[in-house]
Amino acid sequence: MPRLTATRAQHLAQSPRGGNFAAAMPSDAPPKLFDRAAVRRHRDRAAATLAPVRGLLEEAAERLLDRLDDTTRHFAAALDVGGRGVVAPLLRRRGIAAVSCDLSPRMAAHSGAPAVAADEEWLPFAPASFDLVVASLSLHWANDLPGVLIQLRRALKPDGLLLASLPALGTLEELRQALWAAEAELRGGAAPRVSPFPDLADCAALLHRTGFGLPVADIEEIGLLYADPLSLLFELRAAGEANALEQRDRRPPPRALFARALSALPREEDRFRVTLNLAVLTGWSPPA
Numbered sequence: 001m002p003r004l005t006a007t008r009a010q011h012l013a014q015s016p017r018g019g020n021f022a023a024a025m026p027s028d029a030p031p032k033l034f035d036r037a038a039v040r041r042h043r044d045r046a047a048a049t050l051a052p053v054r055g056l057l058e059e060a061a062e063r064l065l066d067r068l069d070d071t072t073r074h075f076a077a078a079l080d081v082g083g084r085g086v087v088a089p090l091l092r093r094r095g096i097a098a099v100s101c102d103l104s105p106r107m108a109a110h111s112g113a114p115a116v117a118a119d120e121e122w123l124p125f126a127p128a129s130f131d132l133v134v135a136s137l138s139l140h141w142a143n144d145l146p147g148v149l150i151q152l153r154r155a156l157k158p159d160g161l162l163l164a165s166l167p168a169l170g171t172l173e174e175l176r177q178a179l180w181a182a183e184a185e186l187r188g189g190a191a192p193r194v195s196p197f198p199d200l201a202d203c204a205a206l207l208h209r210t211g212f213g214l215p216v217a218d219i220e221e222i223g224l225l226y227a228d229p230l231s232l233l234f235e236l237r238a239a240g241e242a243n244a245l246e247q248r249d250r251r252p253p254p255r256a257l258f259a260r261a262l263s264a265l266p267r268e269e270d271r272f273r274v275t276l277n278l279a280v281l282t283g284w285s286p287p288a
Helices: 036-046 051-070 087-093 105-111 145-155 173-187 200-209 230-238 257-263
Strands: 077-081 097-102 115-117 130-136 156-167 213-226 271-284
Touching: 036 105, 036 230, 051 087, 051 130, 051 156, 051 213, 051 230, 051 271, 077 087, 077 145, 087 097, 087 105, 087 130, 097 105, 105 115, 130 145, 145 156, 145 200, 173 257, 173 271, 200 213, 200 271, 213 230, 230 257
Parallel strands: 077 097, 077 130, 097 115, 130 156
Antiparallel strands: 156 271, 213 271
8 A cells, every 4th residue: 555645635616617628528429538348357357456455445435425424415325336345335334225336247246235237338227216326436437428427417316416536637647757758768659558537627517517416526636655666556457447548559568668667756755656636526416
């Protein structure tokens, strides 16, 4: 596990204004940014390797579920989307019955029954099935994020609540730049190795655009400090977050690439630092 810094920064966005990310992802013809078969393989493999990153996943889930303390509503039936065996137990501890789904059958089994293997881009749930939907760090590999949000809204009962978190602009930016510079030096060009992430205004705009009421997006910055930067790559793989970009380079990387890139990461307190910008989205389904 990395050491977490105590830094926490928040910004609010309640605007229907759209940004580049939202404009680039119309629900009728989304671009194929991600290889969904690769995403499933990565999550299948990660089902056996979650232990080293469980603490970080729990930290992210608890920060998301803290939003439940800001409302007096009682939630009886929740859908956990891609919680990797962390979210559903936390919901049940709060007295909320939880159904889990995951693209990977092996990963879905971590959440305990009831759980189903389901693609978040093609959800199998009937309309108005839940009064709460929680998606903790599980929507950023969707090619059609607006379409996913529309399906989640339809799965909610009137006045149901969506809580979602996903990596936002600036996440792993230190790693992105280090890999780009190292590969450009070694090969004379660089392939994409870190996913694109939306900015905060885009997240708020997506909620508004997909029919959620009272849309709010705020961001929390989590600094991760590693004594050994190679642990970062191991933990990304352990969590099922390996590169699944459709346009990724399928060739073996240069032998010196990762050592050179990781050594260039910024340092803090004699450790290597990377940033996780966690965008937290809340929105309500329309009333009856």
